Amino acid sequence: MLAILLLSGKVPVELNDRNEQNLYITIVIVAVILFLLSIRFFYLSVRSERGHHHSVHQRTEFGDIQISLETIENMCLKSAERTKGVRDVKTRVRVIESGLEIMIRAIVDGESSIPELTENMQKTVHDQVEEITGIPVSSVSVFIANIVQSPAFKSRVE
Template sequence: MAKILDRLLLFVYSLSIGILSVIAILLLTDAVPLDLNVIREKNLYIAAWVVAVVMFLLSIRFFYISVKRERGSLPSIDQRTEYGDIQISVDTIENLSYKAATRVRGIKEVKTRIRITEAGLEIVVRALVDGETSIPALTEEVQKQVHDHVEEITGIPVSYVSVYIANLVHSPAVKSRVE
């Protein structure tokens, strides 16, 4: 909603500045007869022309920005096949990484980040673990699962998977009641 309001305000602003600068240009060219004795000084006259033209050009630019459509500018990975182009968003790959990492037993909370390099994707997985599974075995399993799942689903080579174990999740202890 805020973007729509901002665009509307920019549209109104650019339109009003454009109209005022056109009026100033018409007055300076004597297209509209008006006695402007104050502006007959040459330096002031040139400055008024420059300001009017610059304001008109700025109003055109602002008008264009206010009415142009936004294209999805989310980062993506582009691939070309014999049938055409494929674009996969970075968010999609992050979600695939998340899905693969959460399938590993012992992983509780996951955040993923993707970096695109020449060698392929670099994936960073930040996880919380339950503390009951060997961390080296757990991280190796996460790396393997994320690497294989992302490559299999997207067809994009994964060059590196880094796993950062942030902390342990303390699960509430269930007390059994003996009667």
């Protein structure tokens, strides 16, 4: 804004020829840098992300099928929550060349064997997603984040 005012002559500034030339060069350099940055941001906002899939596409003899990753994540969530001993679950699905890569983060009750619980959850999610969507599942990773903390109740003395 200051550069526009200086160049238009609205703000009186006494400059000799050398200072005026340096000011113009500085203004041009700043303007070019800002223009290049704006082109870069415009390009980043417009381009489509090649490696990022929002849905899985399948072709059948009757036409195309698209299943959103959100749908598959909710299916994984529903399937994982059915596992006995699991309290809180979050899922994330990525599409890779060999199929779906499912990542599950869970909080468990701490009363069941964690290796058995996670294996059961992996098998359930894997089988359910493959059966319902028809999309191959390459891996199901489970991360046990914590166990449920039982609240400490203080006994009341009467």
